Amino acid sequence: MLLLFMSCRRDVALERALTLAGDNRQELEYVLQHYKDDSLKLAAARFLIENMSYHFYEEEFYALPSGERYRPRLTDFPTEEAGKAHLDSLARAGCMAERHRYRDIRTLDGAFLVRNIDLAFEAWRKPWAKQVPFSVFCQYILPYRISHEYPSGLRKEMMDKFTPLLDSAGVSTPLEACSLLNARLGTLMKYKKNSLPFYPTIEETYAWGGARCEGLCDLGLFVMRAVGIPVAMDKTLWTRIDWGHNWGAVWQDGRFHCFAPREQLPGEYLPVLNGRGYLRPGKVYRSHFGLCSVPSGEESADDGYAIWLKSPLLEDVSPEYLERPVDVRVATDRIREFAYTSGQVYLCVYNYYRWEPVAMGCRTDTVCLFRQVGGDNIFIVADSPSVGQLRFLTAPFHVDAHGHIRKFIPRMDRTRAFMFPKRKRLLKRPHTLHYWDVESASFSPLEYNSTADSTQSYTDIPENALLWFTVPDRIVNQRVFYLENDSVITMNLIR
Template identity: 85%
Template sequence: MGLFVMRAVGIPVALDKTLWTRMDWGHNWGAVWQDGRFHSFAPGEQLPGEYLPVLNGRGNLRPAKVYRSHFGLCSVPGREEGADDGYATWLKSPLLEDVSPEYLERPVDVGVSTDRIREFVHASGRVYLCAYNYYRWEPIAMGCRTDAVCQFHRVGCDNIFIVADSPSGGRLRFLTAPFHADASGHVRKFIPRTDQTRAFTFPKRKRLLKRPYTLHYWDAESASFSPLEYDSTADSTQSYTNIPENALLWFTVPDRIVNQRVFYLENDSVITMDLIR
């Protein structure tokens, strides 16, 4: 509504958007053209110049990719690479421009290899960088596969991703295990070692105490989350002794609620991506 009002009186504004990687769902905000460049703002909240510090100052709001929606056709890096695979995603809109460098302090290129030899006949070479968002892996960027290496440009890292393609055009096929890309773009894959397990006790959410929780780990072979049996449960905690080492984990209640985030264990700590690093 704020953008429509500004356009009605002749102020040039665009719509910027992201799909969150550190929490569920996504967000839209404004960008106003002044003195030869766009200035981000949030109508009714932050004035021009005030929104960028909000994104970079709060860990859960720091985006991995940002796109600008125009009225004219754009040329977006990655969109023209390889024949179209038929997969439907908002990232293919010809009106979108990748403006991630305007928002990210240190965007980097990410290269990651596929985990095992696959048959790439009928594959287009187009691949998707996905983040786990509200119970599914959602594409946040398009890239290109050359042989077994998938490449993505100008990404905000210190995030957990997975790479997929869509050989049939209707659904995603995962080409890698989930991985953490650090601030420099270095990749650590979460390939669980089921022959090496560890124990851990997880706290339950304050508003969801006394509920049954399920701990899942990402099974790289089945390319899906698999549940683990707990050893004991209490009103505020739930304990396990069978957690595979180097696994990506997901601790949930049966209800479909927001921000049941994926994470991993390091030493005696739960590592999530919603903190400032």
């Protein structure tokens, strides 16, 4: 009976995917028909098709006045400055950047999928891959994409180029293969900034020999899957510095081992994350090709707020990375004032000029709960009363390594003086000190008492306030902090 039930669920998932394919349905049915006499490849094809509706890519280009589409090639610009100059010339000519999103289920053709499946099975026969279970193969070797990059046709080329390296070395496990190949990738690509406002394709990163962390991760993991190494992409939104980061994790014997594509080998990257205080993550998520949770809104209550954390392809793997994760329990400050409240709440960190959700939790009455979080961080809790908006339910607070909460509710009746150093390379720019006003739920500026060449002094700083000392320029890592005795306490220090 259980097998019959599971079979029915799989049939429902497949038919749902085929229905969503619309005019592309015949391409997917071609794939299923192609493998009708090969039960294992048919199962692999079904896995891809059933999960394709959750994947997408964007076609990005400049629309020329003539109506043509133009995408600059990274290899045409030797420096970032040269690329910026070219983009400026396009803007002056009236060229506009456009993005068109496409769902895999509606656009990928059957020949592309068949070629990908056959190549994946060929790689699966290699000594380092042949002990990988079918379920692991489907998630971490079979997929044709890593994240949301434009679908690549380089799988065969990458397989032919890098498989001989592993064959000649006689590697026999995914870990050995990953370590050897990652060391080779370090000689072929490096971290590079480019001026194009587009997400890089696999082809572009490979031809240019570099990208930012997302592009490097996409290419590095794509190459590893092409040769039969089971790898996943792990990601975080930084809590102690701005922006976020992606890296790799290789599967072996039921466990994942993290590494940084082209940089740290398996076993080397985790000490880097835990050893450098500013890199210590607050949460870590693993991206899968197939579902690992119920999609938001399908079988669970959802407030409609759009956030990457709600992807049903993400798995919370924070315990694999955090030495002593804590459960954050924090009482709301203003919940009874609001006409609408949701049980779905977000743990947010101040990242590049705004509060960004880093974890999802639940609210019961006035208590919000978030599981398995990295301590010694500053957060704020929000819900979303209307689509696209966050509303703050608490004052900002610090969570220590044991889960204890300290809320930053300014004492306007008690103030103190402090002298702040200006940013060294921005001494001539005006600096402003802000404190978080819990009533307006925003940062409010404070008047300085005096300013000098390299310092700025204040005398009316509210006690127990979360502070932010900034310049008008939008620059990275203008971090929030608080004052403790005579020290500035920020979360990006090694602690």
